[in-house]
Amino acid sequence: MPFDRILNNNYTSMAKELPSRTEDYSLWYNELVKKADLAEHSDVRGCMVIKPYGYSIWEKMQQALDKMFKDTGHTNAYFPLFVPKSLFEAEEQNAEGFAKECAIVTHYRLKTDPQNKGKLIVDPDAQLEEELVVRPTSEAIIWSTYKKWIQSYRDLPILVNQWANVVRWEMRTRLFLRTAEFLWQEGHTAHATAAEAVKETVQMLDVYADFAENFLALPVVKGRKSEGEKFPGAIDTYCIEAMMQDGKALQAGTSHFLGQNFAKAFNVQFTSREGKLDYVWGTSWGVSTRLMGALIMAHSDDDGLVLPPKLAPIHVVIVPIFKTEEELTKISDKVQEISTALRKQGYSVKFDNRDTHKPGFKFAEWELKGVPVRLAIGPRDMENGTVEVARRDTKEKQVMKLDQVAVEIPKLLEDIQTNIYQRALTFRNNVTTKVDTYEEFKKVLDEKGGFISAHWDGTQETEAAIKEETKATIRCIPLDAKEEAGTCMYSGKPSSKRVLFARAY
RNA sequence: CGGGGCGUAGCGCAGCCCGGUAGCGCGCCACGUUCGGGACGUGGAGGUCGUAGGUUCGAAUCCUGUCGCCCCGACCA
Structure with missing residues (x-):
């Protein structure tokens, strides 16, 4: 059964669930763009x-x-x-x-x-x-x-x-x-x-x-x-x-x-x-x-967007957990203090005090939208002077003293920014492969993808032939490419440095 | 622009093959119970079936055109 069929089954479409990246990357991307409220198709073709x-x-x-x-x-x-x-x-x-x-x-x-x-x-x-x-x-x-x-x-x-x-x-x-x-x-x-x-x-x-x-x-x-x-x-x-x-x-x-x-x-x-x-x-x-x-x-991941704090429209979302109006009022007062302290430091804070949705729903929604940090405050926290802090990138949660929020959250946001960069870097390094033969090139391209670093004779003919045969193009000749004597993986002619190939968007 | 698929309620779909005037889930509205990971019950609103023609007593269903979207190719940031 095609994946879009599975996806469109009633029970999976109940909520704003995304297809997974491994099952259908393109579909995952399209759905994410729409469900995270980033963009949609207009009445104008292609716009x-x-x-x-x-x-x-x-x-x-x-x-x-x-x-x-x-x-x-x-x-x-x-x-x-x-x-x-x-x-x-x-x-x-x-x-x-x-x-x-x-x-x-x-x-x-x-x-x-x-x-x-x-x-x-x-x-x-x-x-x-x-x-x-x-x-x-x-x-x-x-x-x-x-x-x-x-x-x-x-x-x-x-x-x-x-x-x-x-x-x-x-x-x-x-x-x-x-x-x-x-x-x-x-x-x-x-x-x-x-x-x-x-x-x-x-x-x-x-x-x-x-x-x-x-x-x-x-x-x-x-x-x-x-x-x-x-x-x-x-x-x-x-x-x-x-x-x-x-x-x-x-x-x-x-x-x-x-x-x-x-x-x-x-x-x-x-x-x-x-x-x-x-x-x-x-x-x-x-x-x-x-x-x-x-x-x-x-x-981003299968739960939705993951935004780097430096580009996130909302840095911190605060979800109150309450039953009564009275509880919400108490929590709101505390939230006021925290958000003021964070806003003073230049962070954008959203207090999601809607009484029309349950906390679990809100958690999922803000995760879909990629908000880097979520704070949840309930009656238990009010008693203990704490708050639950969840980071979007790793989905880890911790309980934090309320009076530490103004100091710790900025550090956490910085850590998230660094972490997602590192994660992307590790991923890229893992999918960058050096190859020396055309056979190996095709194999890596099909089985692993990513950047392939290989010798090329510098001619347009070779470039075009490789593109024709494999759909891979020369993404660039890296500025930091080392001088390295070798032979073109396709033509066998001499080459002085490796270039990066990949299938591309 | 070529090949394939699809347009039916706000969203996701079923119904189409074998024509008889439209249904499901989510969402939406109201009320009540819920509220620390996508709540539940009861009641309710909502559709010129993408669009334009044609066939027919009758078209979501058959035929033709057209517009749009998705996938695969060619092209490109």
Whole structure:
């Protein structure tokens, strides 16, 4: 019987129960996203509604990243959603990469259908002179603008970021991982020298890695993309690659060294200190709501989300255990003290004093939503001056003196943040395998998954052949790859370092 | 975009093969008893069966189109 049948049996669907990861990872993911109130499908094909709880997490990511961007000298700006087709065409390589998945605006007016009152049709008299492409990325509109901003080396560098939505008409979508419209940030910088632009590219890669590890609690491999995998408009694409619990890799962020490609396409030149005219050097870098998918798939378990405290909308939920109104009032007074003490330290505390649900129900619900710490206080605790503390990551419980809460909970939250990072790191290390033969490669790929570190001859042909035969791609050439003489596992040609392969999202 | 599956109450499904005007569980509403791990009883509300056509005396059920979702491929962040 297919697993979705089992799942949909009446008795298992009574509560908000999740399928298990081992039985059906995809189904587990989809159900978790919906049941934890992160997102749902909308009435628009391929587009999702990010629900308040999910959006709160995204806002936390934005806040952290935005600060990091500002700290490295960047400023936010906003460019239009629409890109005139002619501008889009100007950068052929890039345009070609996205052409197959662009939404295009051709008209600017609707009118009542004369044949069918109450229905609207596109007014054929309102056709645009030039079609507008809904941005799949903003290089075109931004570089055409930078042309106006840049004349001299004194105008450089330009360090701009924008938070925006983009549209890529995907054939197959999945909540957060691949949707037709998604939210992201895109940094676009312009520099006087190649060296400075490369430095910027690498700096932003470091920012992303730092963010992934310290906020998402997600270990990542920093690396460079192969020719076949890089952004079409870039000279070099750097990326951070993460490992999900099902052994598939996920690209969590990219940073591109654009060289002078866009400057040439949009004729953005500047006069250097030496009085010479030259094209501007560029970078672009971005992370998207896809990080939500990474966050979910990296840490969560069969009981629901596991959120790193640094991104959790609610750090601590407090569940009172009471029978009478009187008891609740007493408990509420105590809770007031605790939550004030925690809020003063910057933590978000939720007191779940609903009298419409029983404690057990609340426990399960907040676990599903990944709240890192739960406190339960009942009459027994009131007598003893204690509280029951449960941590979401390990599901361990302990009884704590009430007067220790304000000091111990912050420590516990820190410990949870560290623990889920360590757990993810251990997992990733366990599913990273060195192989030297193609036979071994295929075996590991099918039986174990994960990252496979292997020698590659550096050619696109070999990369394509391996992809064709195994569905595995080169995730990256790790920046810290050791020089190591070897032979390509596929072609037998010489290779100087190992690269990371994996099946990927 | 190709192959397969599925759209029936807020959610998950049964009914469809063999046409006769819709049912189950959860949830929801009310009242009572419960409350330290997803409570229970009693009563109640809720559905143009995705949508548009067609066949028929009659369509959730048969046929065609269309839209959407899921799975597998191709493509991609």
